[in-house]
Amino acid sequence: MSQYQPPLKDVSFLLKHVFDFDRHAQQCGFGVDSDTALFIAEEAGKFASERIDSINRSADTEGVRLEGSTVITATGFKETYRAFSEGGWNGLRFPEEYGGQGLSAVISTVVDEMWHAASISFALCPMLTNGAVEALLTAADDDVKSMFLEKLICGEWTGTMNLTEPGAGSDLAAIQTKATRQADGTYRIKGQKIFITYGDHDLTDNVIHLVLARTSDAPPGVKGISLFVVPKYLVNPDGSVGNRNGVHCASIEHKLGIHASPTAVMLFGEEKEAVGYLVGEENRGLEYMFVMMNEARFSVGLQGLSISARAYQHALAYSQERIQGKAVADDGSHGKTIIRHPDVRRQLLSMKSKVDAMRAFAVYLAVQKDIAHSDSMTGHARENAQCRMEFLIPVFKAWLTENAQHVTYDALQIFGGMGFIEETGAAQYYRDARILTIYEGTTAIQANDLVGRKTIRDEGRTALMLIESMEHSACELREESDASGRALSSQMIEGCAALRRVGEWILGKHASAPREVYAGAVPYAELWGTVFGGWMHVLRLQAVLRTGNRKESLHATALAAEFYSEHILARTSALVSAIMHGGASSLGFPETEWLN
Amino acid sequence: MSQYQPPLKDVSFLLKHVFDFDRHAQQCGFGVDSDTALFIAEEAGKFASERIDSINRSADTEGVRLEGSTVITATGFKETYRAFSEGGWNGLRFPEEYGGQGLSAVISTVVDEMWHAASISFALCPMLTNGAVEALLTAADDDVKSMFLEKLICGEWTGTMNLTEPGAGSDLAAIQTKATRQADGTYRIKGQKIFITYGDHDLTDNVIHLVLARTSDAPPGVKGISLFVVPKYLVNPDGSVGNRNGVHCASIEHKLGIHASPTAVMLFGEEKEAVGYLVGEENRGLEYMFVMMNEARFSVGLQGLSISARAYQHALAYSQERIQGKAVADDGSHGKTIIRHPDVRRQLLSMKSKVDAMRAFAVYLAVQKDIAHSDSMTGHARENAQCRMEFLIPVFKAWLTENAQHVTYDALQIFGGMGFIEETGAAQYYRDARILTIYEGTTAIQANDLVGRKTIRDEGRTALMLIESMEHSACELREESDASGRALSSQMIEGCAALRRVGEWILGKHASAPREVYAGAVPYAELWGTVFGGWMHVLRLQAVLRTGNRKESLHATALAAEFYSEHILARTSALVSAIMHGGASSLGFPETEWLN
Incomplete structure (x- = not known):
């Protein structure tokens, strides 16, 4: 296994040249500049590479096991987690009043990329904890906040999200877990939750579950769901860990990937009462969850992005090492390794051009997030950023996770037969990546959100605002650059026109033929991701042109953009066809004819 | 797990209506009609479903293990294999003089689809045996034939292909295993082979290895490779199993998928001499291997095709069973299961329209194979069929195995979170499928073959012949059908034009810019697969129009073709862009800039 190389060069380019982090941080009132940000990224990169990445493979092989009702994590996880939380890595973006560091989302984003790149299984634990923190910050009262927040933010305890039940997956309206109010204001929770990431483990003294449940008099459907905190151990008045609460892990799943991350079936109030504390108000649980869910x-x-970047560099290292075959018309200048082969290069640049677009997309969204939450910004700027962010989150989730499938596929392919052997590690990235298009809402759920709540609800206003921004950059690029930039620019103008055309079609059609519109939802999300990714290449190319970077770097940026244009943006017309003409066939397919 | 449903309805449609098997069998001199063929398919389907499919999941979980140097297969494999060979399923297509049944390749193809659909791990064993039989039939002298052929054809012994070595994967020129000629005309084989499927197992008394090696005075490179038979146990003059030969399994691999199929490291002549028998002539090993390889x-x-069809029906059954969520604008007519959701239907028809095209493609090739090998056909017909088959085999291998990745991906996605849990079985199809684009030549190897040996070598003649056949059908369909057929027809005409344009580009460019041409090889193979798959939908639609089938069936065939047109054929222009403009960027990418 090659060791993880944190993408410090690219992060520096994005922060200094593409997104002008210094100006951004100042405008948003953060007391850090890009050099500080890069220093933090560098330190995180070291920890990710030396402490987390180094146990990713062995932890996958070892997996997790259940002893009684306690989950035992893989060798090294406990020590690494302790060093991680003691290093203060857990609370980067949270308010200082609860022990966080109040840093820009841009910094937490580039750092979070590294944790996930080093090990998705490991990084899921702080990721879920952060989700729980987010929910408590949003909605909990001061008592609940003071009971849990500090310990979660410093990582002394971890958090979970308990949403799914056997009959309630994508459809949270079907949740059946019950909450009964007690005289003391607490609740008793009773029910079963499944697919609970880090539902139990041995990394910390306590696990804090955020649980969706229904009170006895709740209205049916999503309007009757409330959010509760149910700690594994009750908390004493002095904040120390008290008695065992009535929640336990009944079993863990045998999964395709992320073997070192426990996925638990959790039972609440089975043998013993499970004490829960209401978060915010009754029946507003789903609303709070949506805040968390956007984060998640x-x-x-x-x-x-993370697993794509990691799998890419893993395959790259192999392609620069492995000797095999004569390459077509090779002049010998590239040595004897397989990176000489035209198709290996095609696959590498396919991976790289996606990773480049995805990383810029992530930073773009983090910038919007900072602006949306900054007191120093005008209301209009905040609202604009909030709109962009909310529109783009389903695109980001859907497109990056689908990309991860293709990138980890290509990465494995570069290893040939060795890729199919688990020891090589390429197979693990491929397996681990597979959950990404499923959890936190499948690609279809993201796509439906993009169509319904994001495009139709505001009659296409946010969509249009984004399209105009993209067109503006594409036009600028046409003026600024040479031939390769102009090719990208004109492909982008076509891509934007496709988004306009499809957007108008959706707005015109959804009232009369909603099923046809939703049959095109997934290709619609892909079209958005594809064109937005093109925009990220435009911004990269503009930045490198403007900063007069050294020749090699300009050349590489232009070639990655050119590849993206010719191979990926070139698909827009096929996506338009799938969206606008592709629905009728599957919707009308006769039920008796599915099976041959 | 849903039980495997053999695709008897579709096989019947293809044999009776699309490919007119009765006429074909008569012309090629086979003494069977379509009813007999369908009877055989039905019996095979029963065996595949009841005996093989039923142990596929448990065998994956159990895997194989090495005891000493003997591989122990999963529970049930031994009994099932015995029943399989005793049932005569092994020798369907081989000559009757060696105990085979001399049946049409069409029959063995539809039957082989079922074995692989039920369990790739299981079916690999007879598949490799058949490969060995093919090589011996092609090249071995009578002594060698009489020593091994009958036992292999009846399945009493099994065969393997020993090609790969640690330094010789895609590049067979690098093979180092040595063969030393003895006074008695036998050879002593010494070396290590890796990735040997069913290199050892407990299913039969003997394992017959076909091994590529170099004699001591062999010229370097591929022109110095010879083919040998090296049995695990030597064969006594009376044909019974004799002493142990000096070949053994040193270890087995821990793989991403096909866990129940042992992948062995084989050592020849390590502790004991390994006796080998030359097949055919020295230094012609690669030539013989190519015969086998085309088969393989x-x-x-x-x-x-098989794993796609199986994963599709597995997901279909789940979508017709699982209740979740409200579907967009659903009128309640489809019940409450998730097949109501527009995106689930999109995924199902995406899978089905590919499976339909792939199955027709398989039968089309089997028809060509029969013709090419039939003494009853004219030389011209045989040659024409042989050309088509040779051209299309890399397309078939590349396109069907890449499709299998997408189909098993979609199938898993329909299961949502349950798909990621191994018990559900969807993950196994996804894992098992992953080897398909790697072994027997990666997709890039197929694509390079298609460009070099298949397109350039005959200056595009075979390509053009096939394009003309496709255009002819597309024009016929335009006359015969209503709107939906006309849409497919015009997409096909465009697809054929794309193939012409790209073919001319390759022929014009390969001398001056070979690396650019080969950088487009994989998209070129995909373009061929895509358009050829469209042709298969044309033939299906024509058949159903001509035979005046019942309305539902016509409707379904037209809708599957329409989906294929709007979603898959629609990608041709993107592929043309990738082929003709996509190479320069990756070929010119500066070496210092790959890593961010």
């Missing part, structure tokens, strides 16, 4: 969807999208 | 590539392509 962003994080899972980021995992798509 | 066809079989692996078929595995792509």
